[in-house]
Amino acid sequence: MEELMVFYLLSGIAIATALAMVSTRNAVHSALFLVLNLLTVAVFYLLLSAPFVTMVQIAVYAGAVMVLFLFVIMMLGAERVGGAAGLRWQAPLAGIFGAALIIGALLAFLRAPAGLAPAGSPPAPLGDPSAIGARLLTTHVLPFEITSILLLIAMVGVVVLARDSRSEGK
Template identity: 35%
Template sequence: MDFSSFLNNLTPATGFFYFLSFLTILTGLMVVLSKNPIHSVLYLIATFFCLSGHYVLLNAQFLAAVNIIVYAGAIMVLFLFVIMFLNLKQEDEESKTNLTKIAAMVTGGTLFLIFVAVFRKTQFGAFDAYSFDSQVGMVESLGEVLYKDYLLPFELASVLFLVAMIGAVMLGRREAGDRHF
């Protein structure tokens, strides 16, 4: 199949999928490649938006909205918050020695190799348009699955969150006689 026939057979949904995927990879690359940390954070937010677009294409609107609220709306604000406090004028070269560069290349290359090896021969389940339930990504079905089939993992995850929350409060707690302002 050559490229022109591929373009001719493109439906709007698949066209939009390829466009979104292109944007996702582009913004993801820019996160790594841009020199300024603030630009990296903003590109990462754009990446989250593209991922939410993919969720909407899969008719999982709830996940799309929650992805935006939690990652783009809360976590990245904190990232930006911390980076704004850092003094960006100083070039911090300590962490970029040759040894760390080689180590990063080896680990990243190994991970890439593993991914290629795993996905090269994987058989993905065939998509059946007739048995597909378009409501599978809605809030109601998500809630039923979460609170019926996966109740124990869900509860364990919430206990984990509780522990993390208490830990954060303990770390930020003011000692006796300590004043912050």
């Protein structure tokens, strides 16, 4: 029962930080709300008895990726985002898609079976580093390599943007 209460509390925090992230106009504040959301997801992994995935979530996403995001935000000077007059159609469209997502989630929740699944063989640990490494380097090697190439392209793009902004300032 305690785990269920912690789950509901964390779910509320995750939803609140996600809503704050998309509704704030300051990009730095939005990135900080994303950090809080990622930390909440890390606690979800901890509740699932996956300590390795929890630490990877904190170190990689809440740490390294968010430092990169904040660096790009500060470098490009996009701290304050003003309302664009030409994009007024996005708010109603986002509302429609958000309502569709909520309705779909409610329908899936209402159609879900009421009880727990019968006990079978216990599942493999979610955060076993050797199992994660074996899956990444055998079954999922192509998406793993594509992700690394995309991250490399993003880093090169940041360097190119930084060089261009410095040369324009002279």
